[in-house]
Amino acid sequence: MNKIKFTIDGKECFAEPGQTIMEAAKANGVYIPALCRYEGLKPAGSCRVCTVRVGRGHMAACTQPVAEGMVVENIVPDLEDMRKSLIEMLFVEGNHLCPTCQKSGNCELQALAYRYQMLVPRFPYQFPVRQVEPVGPHLLLEQNRCIQCLRCVRGVKTTDGKAVFGSVKRSGKKKIAFDRDLAAGLSADAAKKAMDQCPVGALLKKEIGFMVPIGKRKFDQKPIGSEFEDKRS
Amino acid sequence: MTKPIIATASLAGCFGCHMSVLDIDAKILQLIELVEFNKSPIDDIKTFTKPCDVGLIEGGCGNSENVEVLRDFRKNCKALVAVGECAIMGGLPAMRNGIPIQECLEEAYLRCPTVDDKIIPNDEELPISLDKVYPLHEIVKIDYFLPGCPPSADLIWEALTALVGGKPLGLTYNLIKFD
Numbered sequence: 517m518n519k520i521k522f523t524i525d526g527k528e529c530f531a532e533p534g535q536t537i538m539e540a541a542k543a544n545g546v547y548i549p550a551l552c553r554y555e556g557l558k559p560a561g562s563c564r565v566c567t568v569r570v571g572r573g574h575m576a577a578c579t580q581p582v583a584e585g586m587v588v589e590n591i592v593p594d595l596e597d598m599r600k601s602l603i604e605m606l607f608v609e610g611n612h613l614c615p616t617c618q619k620s621g622n623c624e625l626q627a628l629a630y631r632y633q634m635l636v637p638r639f640p641y642q643f644p645v646r647q648v649e650p651v652g653p654h655l656l657l658e659q660n661r662c663i664q665c666l667r668c669v670r671g672v673k674t675t676d677g678k679a680v681f682g683s684v685k686r687s688g689k690k691k692i693a694f695d696r697d698l699a700a701g702l703s704a705d706a707a708k709k710a711m712d713q714c715p716v717g718a719l720l721k722k723e724i725g726f727m728v729p730i731g732k733r734k735f736d737q738k739p740i741g742s743e744f745e746d747k748r749s
Numbered sequence: 750m751t752k753p754i755i756a757t758a759s760l761a762g763c764f765g766c767h768m769s770v771l772d773i774d775a776k777i778l779q780l781i782e783l784v785e786f787n788k789s790p791i792d793d794i795k796t797f798t799k800p801c802d803v804g805l806i807e808g809g810c811g812n813s814e815n816v817e818v819l820r821d822f823r824k825n826c827k828a829l830v831a832v833g834e835c836a837i838m839g840g841l842p843a844m845r846n847g848i849p850i851q852e853c854l855e856e857a858y859l860r861c862p863t864v865d866d867k868i869i870p871n872d873e874e875l876p877i878s879l880d881k882v883y884p885l886h887e888i889v890k891i892d893y894f895l896p897g898c899p900p901s902a903d904l905i906w907e908a909l910t911a912l913v914g915g916k917p918l919g920l921t922y923n924l925i926k927f928d
Contacts, residue, residue: 611843611844611847613834613838613840613841613843613844614834614898614927614928615834615840615841615898615927615928616841616844617928620927620928621928626927629927630922630925630926630927633920633925635837635893635894635895635896635925636831636837636838636884636886636891636894636896640887641838641839641843641884641887643839643843643846643847643881644847645847646847730928736926737922737923738922739922
């Protein structure tokens with residue numbers, strides 16, 4: 517089969533036909549920062565953190581298929597600053613109190629803020645009023661921390677394949693909602709899987725918060741994406 | 750050459766960040782060689798006696814006294830540093846930001862089962878609570894931010910020595926943590 521030839525930041529890469537820029541980058545050992553993307557789920561392109569530039573156009577690397585001869589810009593100063601500003605917007609838009617969060621240290625939003633050395637967001641804090649809701653017997657939905665990446669909408673299913681979560685309302689009022697009857701049937705294992713799929717501390721399995729000590733959590737020692745960058749060098 | 754002068758204050762904070770300053774352990778002897786302290790709870794100097802170079806502020810602004818102290822620091826310090834999550838984004842005290850202040854006071858002083866005299870304190874000596882807890886940079890210009898709850902002693906040491914030594918701030922991955 518003919519491989520597609522393209523470049524990311526000048527590095528020559530090869531892709532299978534139909535692969536997205538994100539998938540092809542990964543196969544070529546190139547890290548493109550992302551947040552709403554989750555291995556095994558259909559990409560949603562909702563967070564735009566993976567935005568890359570092709571020619572003069574900006575596109576989400578997780579949804580855009582690679583084309584022959586594409587010249588992709590990824591880790592360049594203006595794109596990195598735009599990604600940092602997206603992370604900052606997500607921080608001010610919700611109530612992200614990292615010191616009180618069970619997901620701290622394992623949180624991908626926080627990890628990206630660390631990666632970009634976000635010391636303070638450039639936008640004013642919104643302090644929205646949001647609720648915490650029980651989702652069946654094993655899960656909590658912490659709306660304060662939800663970034664609406666739609667990973668749970670795409671990924672949390674009942675054993676017979678029905679989606680438990682969905683999004684309601686639009687624009688600034690948009691939020692994640694769930695079906696109470698389906699949620700009541702979620703097992704403890706399914707709840708743990710849902711918590712792992714959530715990039716932030718919005719979906720929490722009860723009774724397992726703060727189990728891993730500080731220093732041993734996922735992003736305590738190494739930045740997010742460093743597994744790619746170590747391989748490359 | 751005179752030593753750089755440092756002032757510190759804790760506003761709507763828990764004093765944890767000040768504890769973290771003391772956490773630099775034996776390096777505190779080096780610190781005393783390096784800088785002079787002015788207004789600070791550490792040496793108990795209550796008012797500014799001279800202009801300072803660096804002001805370290807812990808905690809956000811939750812009442813009128815916090816605002817007054819913060820403005821006083823801005824007037825008397827060349828550089829202001831927001832130290833810790835509360836100073837940067839309000840932190841734990843900011844959890845009241847979604848609740849109207851009247852409701853907060855009623856919950857604490859009228860509906861609380863362990864309070865005997867059920868009155869909302871209203872003495873003119875008391876500072877007035879603000880409608881919400883504000884990050885410092887929304888009240889005055891802040892020059893530097895040190896995140897963490899608390900910021901680690903290493904981060905405070907690195908930042909402080911760089912600042913008074915006029916060196917660029919080189920923050921490694923392990924120093925920047927929000928918890």
